Amino acid sequence: MHIEIWSIGKESDNFIDEGTKHYFQKTMPWNTIELVVLQLPKKVATTDPVRAKQQEEEMLLKKLQPGHYLILLDERGKMLTSSQWAQQFQQCMNQGVKTVVILIGGAFGVTDAIKKRANQTWSLSGLVFPHQLVRLIVAEQVYRAFSILNNSPYHHV
Amino acid sequence: MHIEIWSIGKESDNFIDEGTKHYFQKTMPWNTIELVVLQLPKKVATTDPVRAKQQEEEMLLKKLQPGHYLILLDERGKMLTSSQWAQQFQQCMNQGVKTVVILIGGAFGVTDAIKKRANQTWSLSGLVFPHQLVRLIVAEQVYRAFSILNNSPYHHV
Numbered sequence: 001m002h003i004e005i006w007s008i009g010k011e012s013d014n015f016i017d018e019g020t021k022h023y024f025q026k027t028m029p030w031n032t033i034e035l036v037v038l039q040l041p042k043k044v045a046t047t048d049p050v051r052a053k054q055q056e057e058e059m060l061l062k063k064l065q066p067g068h069y070l071i072l073l074d075e076r077g078k079m080l081t082s083s084q085w086a087q088q089f090q091q092c093m094n095q096g097v098k099t100v101v102i103l104i105g106g107a108f109g110v111t112d113a114i115k116k117r118a119n120q121t122w123s124l125s126g127l128v129f130p131h132q133l134v135r136l137i138v139a140e141q142v143y144r145a146f147s148i149l150n151n152s153p154y155h156h157v
Numbered sequence: 158m159h160i161e162i163w164s165i166g167k168e169s170d171n172f173i174d175e176g177t178k179h180y181f182q183k184t185m186p187w188n189t190i191e192l193v194v195l196q197l198p199k200k201v202a203t204t205d206p207v208r209a210k211q212q213e214e215e216m217l218l219k220k221l222q223p224g225h226y227l228i229l230l231d232e233r234g235k236m237l238t239s240s241q242w243a244q245q246f247q248q249c250m251n252q253g254v255k256t257v258v259i260l261i262g263g264a265f266g267v268t269d270a271i272k273k274r275a276n277q278t279w280s281l282s283g284l285v286f287p288h289q290l291v292r293l294i295v296a297e298q299v300y301r302a303f304s305i306l307n308n309s310p311y312h313h314v
Binding site for chain 2: 013014015016018019022079080081082085107124125126127128129130133136137140141144155156
């Protein structure tokens with residue numbers, strides 16, 4: 001199963017880039033994973049939240065394939081444990097899902113159309129994290145989930 | 158008010174080091190913050206959980222000053238929002254606290270004596286994060302808390 005982390009915004013800062021690659025490399029023996037950074041035309045992103053969300057919706061709906069299993073990260077989503085992430089990925093594999101897309105929404109959230117398209121909506125924490133840091137957290141949690149599924153000692157709870 | 162993040166374990170990986178420094182620098186106009194890495198004698202840390210916890214307790218109790226306001230991070234703690242972190246730091250300042258210590262426990266948790274010494278116990282998430290990543294998350298949340306208290310636009314919720 002292939003996993004893509006979709007993140008709207010700019011390219012990763014150096015330490016985020018290094019950190020996500022660190023966890024991607026550890027995950028690679030078990031499954032492929034990549035970060036896809038989606039950029040809006042400059043200016044729109046910061047000056048007009050309503051138009052930005054609308055443009056993000058168009059971009060996302062165009063890019064989403066029917067077979068993509070979409071997990072939306074949103075603070076109003078379900079708060080899962082790391083073991084539950086693992087169980088969910090296992091269920092996806094059991095269902096024959098080829099690609100899981102984990103979407104980190106833009107700074108102003110996502111539109112209702114995207115929320116409806118999402119197969120699941122998860123929350124990471126009651127805390128608000130910057131999108132760059134969410135990339136790193138997700139990279140680590142995916143590695144953790146697959147280490148659980150493969151009985152690696154990384155997750156020892 | 159001075160903030161210290163105490164973390165038991167090894168020195169930070171490169172990307173964690175770079176990331177925490179990134180947030181420390183942003184926080185510095187408002188308050189001082191530093192990471193204190195506490196290391197146990199080698200071998201004990203990994204081979205004997207019970208002895209490791211006991212040695213950690215001794216090390217921590219020796220290092221804690223009466224004036225230290227201790228916040229323990231533990232998955233069984235209270236899950237606060239970022240705004241609540243800000244409120245808690247504000248209350249500490251109102252009470253004249255000089256130093257807040259945010260303690261990231263060892264791999265096997267902390268002893269009851271440390272739990273009792275803690276002024277508060279907070280949880281970051283239902284997810285399990287590696288201790289290195291927790292250093293970075295805490296650095297960012299402290300920056301976010303002080304940006305809230307100082308009406309900086311960083312936290313726009």
